[in-house]
Amino acid sequence: MRFDPWSPEFVAHPYDAYAELRQRPVTFFEPTGQWLVARHADVNALLRDRRLGRSYLHVATHTEFGRPEDPAFLDPFWRVIRAGMLDVEPPVHTRLRRLVSRAFTPRMVEALRPKVAAIATGLVEDFVARGGGDLVAEVAEPLPVTVIAEMLGVPEADRHLLRPWSADICGMYELNPSIETQRTAVRAAEEFSGYLSELARARRADPGDDLISALALVADGGDTLTEEELVGTCVLLLNAGHEATVNVTGIGWWSLFRNPAELERLRADHGLLPTAIEELMRWDTPLQMFERWVLEDISVGGVDIPRGAEVALLFGSANRDPEVFDEPDRLDLGRRENPHISFGAGIHFCLGAPLARIELAESFGALLRLAPRLELAAEPTWRPGYVIRGLTALEARV
């Protein structure tokens, strides 16, 4: 099996192709014009290397960088996306991240644990009362969506809008998105930002005890978020705040069902949960690839890559690199040394990692406690798409 992000067979099992790619430091992939980087050491180093960026627009125009202009119809999409910290580089990134971190401190996040636990327990109790069902739709999705929506202060009646908007926007993160996907993403970005602008305006005028109000009012030496930055930040938090967590839960439980001895080990010792969650995120990585632009000439393993090129960092491959992990293809829930890269590294390291870890610990914990004999009821299928890895559903019986 070769690297083929559009093939369902490859998406279902990319790991042999990754092993092959790790034989070389980089491989040029013609269909996307990207350099694939498959080894852990290189992915880790490039994420921290300031000669690369998620964007190049802070140092050059499209033309100066040898790239085509964005089609005008994408303007509303890019306006929202480039107003959030993920798609900008310093100095703007530093400023946005500092302002948002103020309203998102580890202490504030840890204080949410009892609430997250209560939501997780409620969802799992309902799931158990029904004798099981689709774990993705009934537990994996509603937990992080509810948590991030409550944090931001999105009214309950509007929360059903978040998943579809987010899914439509995330379509743009797949490789070579179709025109249809791009148009859908533009529409979602317009609707989502329109909705959040109104909400933010209302909160600025009449602040509540929520993150949108806190972000609207946050000030750092006189600096505050502009209206556009506030909306871009909320879109980012709402999307990033649930998409991967949903997928880790679905993929994680399926990984446990496929490794029954490890599942029994966890059932016998819930104390393994912290290392188990890290290992599940390593063994089958929810976000398989992140891209970076090369802002200054670099060399990777002796191969020169010029300014203007794009690299694709293969997280799923890095997490199975035998140079870093003993027996990388084995799921070992007690793995001690586990420098997986699933939350990224460097300046864009996941801002929500502490919250994601709390959500995963509480939902896996509640399922272990309340559904001690949970079992697979039907073979799941992978969602289409390579970059964002997830299951369409996971039918399970309690």
Ligand code: HEM
């Ligand atoms: C298991 C769940 C999650 C995974 C695997 C994950 C993974 C990641 C990764 C890999 C990045 C860096 C992307 C890059 O370097 O190009 C990132 C960034 C980010 N994540 Fe997460 N994430 C998760 C959950 C969350 C949650 C729950 C939130 C928020 C509540 C969140 C908010 C963010 C934000 C704001 C960024 C941008 C940080 C920056 O650009 O400085 N994530 N995430």
